Amino acid sequence: MIRLENVSKVYPTSARPALDDVSVEVERGEFAFLIGPSGSGKSTLLRLLIREDVPSSGTVWVANWNVGGLAGRRVPRLRQRMGCVFQDFRLLPNKTVAENVAFALEVIGKPRHTIRTVVPEVLDLVDLAGKAERMPSELSGGEAQRVAIARAFVNRPLVLLADEPTGNLDPETSAGIMTLLERINRTGTTVLMATHDRQIVDSMRRRVVELSAGRLARDDARGVYGVAR
Amino acid sequence: MMFVWREAFAGLRRNLTMSIAMVITTAISLGLLGAGLLAVRTIDRTEDLYYSLIAVQVALDEPTSADDRDCSSPVCTGLRGELEASPLVASVEYESRDDAFARFQRIYAGQSILQLVRPQSLPATLRVTMADPLRGEEIVTQYTGRPGVRNVVDQRSTVADLFSFLGSVRNATFGLAVVQALAALLLISNTIQLSAFTRRTEVGIMRLVGATRWYTQVPFLIEAVVTGVVGAVLATGGLVLGKVFFLDGLMSGRLLANTIPPIGMSDVLGYVGPVLVVVGAVIATATGYVTLRLYVRT
Known part of the structure; x- marks a missing residue:
């Protein structure tokens, strides 16, 4: 589902490459953690996957798309099949919970009757059925992240990318988010989650891909966060 | 949408x-x-x-104007025939000295200038309506100085x-x-x-x-x-x-x-x-x- 072949990324302002000859593959339906300290290249890798950036060399594959070589006008098609969740939720503050989720469907031109049926279903999936008309400012961090996940999942993406989704949440709330991501993973969606959260990685016992200074440091099928850290 | x-x-x-x-x-x-x-x-x-109103006026000189009510003098007939034959010209109308004076009286009715003008001071005129009003100047150059012609005025230049x-x-x-x-x-x-x-x-x-x-x-x-x-x-x-x-x-x-x-x-x-x-x-x-x-x- 996701395949990186000898991918390097050099930013013009930095001497050291952000990614240095990384090759890794994530199968369809897999759940993988992407770990490593700040500046190790996790975010860069995610940015390459959604074509926010193009690799300096090497090839990035998502499903059957050669992401780096994709023409600009085809990028929306790629992103419509991917969901993204971020540490800072990125909800639209002037729209209700339901509108935020509906937004992802509206911008790709889904008909209104589809939106009306799909949005409540997804809000139900993330246990927010009762808060559809709330504004983001009225939500707790955990609830906000659930809305973000609902929005990322509402198009039934092939891949869900999560960039430190629990970074701003307490451990208990984080656990709830992880349960939700697992639930989504069980529907067949490939999940790749970048994280610093040792406790989560250790408790989940899923695949762990570790980056260190832009290089692939470790790739364990059922890994833990690491002993030295 | x-x-x-x-x-x-x-x-x-x-x-x-x-x-x-x-x-x-x-x-x-x-x-x-x-x-x-x-x-x-x-x-x-x-x-x-x-342009529908203006014309090129070919004013005739004194001897030609005198006593010619209907452009029957050889000079006037010659000029008129030549003008009518020109492809630039749509139509030609003769205005005798008396007609001109009558028109003058009409325009300036009740004004003192009327006292000063006699028929003899006005020329007889060939009023030439142009097929193309913008080319009046060509008639002016062709006919200025011709025998029997006093002067030629393109009214377009006045407007x-x-x-x-x-x-x-x-x-x-x-x-x-x-x-x-x-x-x-x-x-x-x-x-x-x-x-x-x-x-x-x-x-x-x-x-x-x-x-x-x-x-x-x-x-x-x-x-x-x-x-x-x-x-x-x-x-x-x-x-x-x-x-x-x-x-x-x-x-x-x-x-x-x-x-x-x-x-x-x-x-x-x-x-x-x-x-x-x-x-x-x-x-x-x-x-x-x-x-x-x-x-x-x-």
């Missing part, structure tokens, strides 16, 4: 003062453009009006002053319209940039969930087009008011009453209004598109 319209109007409301400035500037520039178009139309009509006045009114209006249009373009461009900047988070999220660039940018274009169209409608309204309260009074006044054909309401609403709406929409769209291409990279 509802979504796109909602976004566009939200954008216009958000920068309300800027939107108003944008609409006013656009309206003024389009109004000037409209005034220019009306001036052109009036000039064309005035020209048509005058040329009027046309050149109307022409400069038109040019000045268009000049102002261009300057104003430039200001309107810059304002529209600036407002779109501002609008795009305030909505960059929103647009970023839209792009993230797979919205096309086109979809994220259409609201900005609609903002621009709405501005252009509203501006055009206001400009047309302004022209209507200008016509009713200013031009109509001026045109019916003593000086201009029968000199310049009046501008009708249908000229404003049926011709200039639609033109302004189209021009406003097209220019606003083009400005918006170029701005988005050049300055808005999200």
Whole structure:
């Protein structure tokens, strides 16, 4: 589902490459953690996957798309099949919970009757059925992240990318988010989650891909966060 | 598509003062453009009006004019035949000295100049109506100095002053319209940039969930087009008011009453209004598109 072949990324302002000859593959339906300290290249890798950036060399594959070589006008098609969740939720503050989720469907031109049926279903999936008309400012961090996940999942993406989704949440709330991501993973969606959260990685016992200074440091099928850290 | 319209109007409301400035500037520039178009139309009509009336006058000299009631003298017949044979000429009419005097009496009825003029002081004339009124000068050069001819006058040169006045009114209006249009373009461009900047988070999220660039940018274009169209409608309204309260009074006044054909309401609403709406929409769209291409990279 996701395949990186000898991918390097050099930013013009930095001497050291952000990614240095990384090759890794994530199968369809897999759940993988992407770990490593700040500046190790996790975010860069995610940015390459959604074509926010193009690799300096090497090839990035998502499903059957050669992401780096994709023409600009085809990028929306790629992103419509991917969901993204971020540490800072990125909800639209002037729209209700339901509108935020509906937004992802509206911008790709889904008909209104589809939106009306799909949005409540997804809000139900993330246990927010009762808060559809709330504004983001009225939500707790955990609830906000659930809305973000609902929005990322509402198009039934092939891949869900999560960039430190629990970074701003307490451990208990984080656990709830992880349960939700697992639930989504069980529907067949490939999940790749970048994280610093040792406790989560250790408790989940899923695949762990570790980056260190832009290089692939470790790739364990059922890994833990690491002993030295 | 509802979504796109909602976004566009939200954008216009958000920068309300800027939107108003944008609409006013656009309206003024389009109004000037409209005034220019009306001036052109009036000039064309005035020209048509005058060209149907004016002629080249070939005045005959004293011996030829004397006692010839119907152009029967050999010199007059010769000139007339030659003029009628010319492809430049539509028709030739002879006005004898007595006819000229009668017309003179009619025009200046009751004025003291009448006492000073006798039939003998007026020449007999061949009034030449041109097939192409613009080529009267050729008749003037051909016939000036010919035997029996006193002088040749192209009446067009007498009304040329009027046309050149109307022409400069038109040019000045268009000049102002261009300057104003430039200001309107810059304002529209600036407002779109501002609008795009305030909505960059929103647009970023839209792009993230797979919205096309086109979809994220259409609201900005609609903002621009709405501005252009509203501006055009206001400009047309302004022209209507200008016509009713200013031009109509001026045109019916003593000086201009029968000199310049009046501008009708249908000229404003049926011709200039639609033109302004189209021009406003097209220019606003083009400005918006170029701005988005050049300055808005999200």
